[in-house]
Amino acid sequence: MSTAIRIEDVNKIYKSSGGREVHALSHIHLDVRQSEFISIIGPSGCGKSTLLRILANLDQPSSGRIHWESSADHIGFVFQDATLLPWKTVYQNAKFPLEVKKLDTKENLAKLDKLLELAGLKGFEKAYPRELSGGMRQRVSIVRALSYNPDVLLMDEPFGALDALTRDKMGIELMRIWNETKKTILFVTHSIAEAVFLSDRVIVMSPRPGKIDEILNIDLPRPRTVDVKETPEFGSYVKKLREVLG
Amino acid sequence: MSRFRLIGEYAVAIAILVLVWFVYAIVFDVPSFILPLPSDVGRALIDMIPEQDVAMHFLVTSGEVLAGFVLGTILGYVIGYLVGKIKLLEEALMPYILLAQTAPKIALAPLFVIWFGLGFVSKLVLIISMVFFPVMLGAMFGLKSIDYNLKCLMQITGLSWWQKIVQVELPHSLPQIFAGLKVGMVQAVIAAIVAEWISGESGLGYLLIFNSTTYNSPMLFASIIYTIIMGILFYALISFLENRFLFWHESKQIVRKS
Numbered sequence: 001m002s003t004a005i006r007i008e009d010v011n012k013i014y015k016s017s018g019g020r021e022v023h024a025l026s027h028i029h030l031d032v033r034q035s036e037f038i039s040i041i042g043p044s045g046c047g048k049s050t051l052l053r054i055l056a057n058l059d060q061p062s063s064g065r066i067h068w069e070s071s072a073d074h075i076g077f078v079f080q081d082a083t084l085l086p087w088k089t090v091y092q093n094a095k096f097p098l099e100v101k102k103l104d105t106k107e108n109l110a111k112l113d114k115l116l117e118l119a120g121l122k123g124f125e126k127a128y129p130r131e132l133s134g135g136m137r138q139r140v141s142i143v144r145a146l147s148y149n150p151d152v153l154l155m156d157e158p159f160g161a162l163d164a165l166t167r168d169k170m171g172i173e174l175m176r177i178w179n180e181t182k183k184t185i186l187f188v189t190h191s192i193a194e195a196v197f198l199s200d201r202v203i204v205m206s207p208r209p210g211k212i213d214e215i216l217n218i219d220l221p222r223p224r225t226v227d228v229k230e231t232p233e234f235g236s237y238v239k240k241l242r243e244v245l246g
Numbered sequence: 247m248s249r250f251r252l253i254g255e256y257a258v259a260i261a262i263l264v265l266v267w268f269v270y271a272i273v274f275d276v277p278s279f280i281l282p283l284p285s286d287v288g289r290a291l292i293d294m295i296p297e298q299d300v301a302m303h304f305l306v307t308s309g310e311v312l313a314g315f316v317l318g319t320i321l322g323y324v325i326g327y328l329v330g331k332i333k334l335l336e337e338a339l340m341p342y343i344l345l346a347q348t349a350p351k352i353a354l355a356p357l358f359v360i361w362f363g364l365g366f367v368s369k370l371v372l373i374i375s376m377v378f379f380p381v382m383l384g385a386m387f388g389l390k391s392i393d394y395n396l397k398c399l400m401q402i403t404g405l406s407w408w409q410k411i412v413q414v415e416l417p418h419s420l421p422q423i424f425a426g427l428k429v430g431m432v433q434a435v436i437a438a439i440v441a442e443w444i445s446g447e448s449g450l451g452y453l454l455i456f457n458s459t460t461y462n463s464p465m466l467f468a469s470i471i472y473t474i475i476m477g478i479l480f481y482a483l484i485s486f487l488e489n490r491f492l493f494w495h496e497s498k499q500i501v502r503k504s
Contacts, residue, residue, distance in 0.1 A: 079395040087494040097403045
């Protein structure tokens with residue numbers, strides 16, 4: 001499999017308000033493969049969101065380089081809250097990037113319809129965000145992030161604000177969408193079980209300075225169903241990650 | 247259904263007011279120049295239309311209010327946007343803005359007459375100054391209250407400055423702007439009338455003064471009623487626009503559910 005993103009020795013140093021230097025990221029090396037699902041896990045302050053923000057070009061690394069196989073601005077971003085525009089309908093929200101980028105061709109809009117269907121939003125196109133549940137809102141934001149067909153999807157704790165049941169369902173939904181679209185996904189989470197269930201690889205980070213502690217390959221067969229969570233292999237991955245995280 | 251009920255409630259409230267007024271004026275035998283009978287005022291309302299050319303005066307005042315309103319809103323949004331965007335501008339201008347905001351701008355009316363003359367311009371400037379501040383503050387706070395993630399989304403999606411305004415920043419600020427507009431609307435009507443007292447030869451403010459100095463109480467009362475009607479029309483206009491543009495906002499949801 002070819003490389004999608006090569007992260008080379010990326011460092012990020014912030015000046016805190018007290019003038020103290022904060023080492024948010026330290027010597028981050030990572031090769032992200034095409035169509036790979038990577039989860040990044042670690043305690044608060046380990047720099048996992050900073051890494052995502054740098055990849056999204058919302059922030060610049062202090063040193064180091066990021067090589068993109070495709071164009072660097074071809075990323076989609078999903079936030080912890082859905083960040084929908086309340087005055088736009090589901091459809092208008094999903095279409096928003098296409099419209100702004102003037103890519104709302106007939107062909108792309110047809111693809112958007114497919115995405116909406118894939119995310120289970122068919123029939124809700126004319127609803128407004130306030131009329132939707134948290135899970136549905138987040139699905140709209142995932143469709144929005146995928147609408148312009150980015151190569152890489154960056155997700156910053158996207159299910160963090162959802163209840164446990166919805167969260168599990170969203171994981172399965174995301175698996176399905178990933179399966180269909182073959183995107184490269186970087187997924188920041190706090191949940192070990194979620195990371196194991198979704199990922200090809202799990203990156204464990206530790207704080208001060210934020211660095212990669214461990215990269216764990218998850219060799220569970222795909223496609224995965226909820227039943228995989230009952231297997232001993234799943235349990236041992238979870239156990240291993242719990243040990244690394246301390 | 248609920249709309250008819252609302253109109254009904256207002257009709258009853260006005261009917262009671264008129265009845266109390268009627269009974270009071272008759273029982274206490276109040277002189278007509280102090281408190282004319284409602285029937286006299288009703289007649290004056292109609293007689294005024296040809297005799298004092300109410301339609302023209304009504305249009306003059308509402309024209310001033312409307313022009314000042316539109317210009318004040320545009321100016322308020324533009325300045326509020328710039329102040330909200332540019333930190334330096336905010337630091338430089340905020341003390342003046344707060345000073346001007348708290349000053350009673352009616353006090354400036356005589357000054358504007360000296361500066362801009364007795365005509366349309368001085369009235370317009372006064373009305374603009376009334377509408378400008380609440381709208382400017384609304385635009386500024388609306389802009390500043392944009393969620394951090396939403397800003398990131400705009401950057402990732404690659405919105406131009408104009409797309410940011412049209413797609414996100416302006417609609418996001420609308421609740422605050424409308425709150426400002428409602429305050430500004432009341433102020434603008436007051437400003438128009440006061441300006442006409444000072445410098446007017448036309449407008450509802452002029453009619454008030456004219457009928458007051460000629461002791462024509464029924465027509466003075468009728469003039470007051472015309473200013474109230476104008477205020478209600480402007481309020482209805484803003485409410486209409488608000489319902490049209492803010493249908494998605496939390497504040498509108500309670501009304502919709504009933």
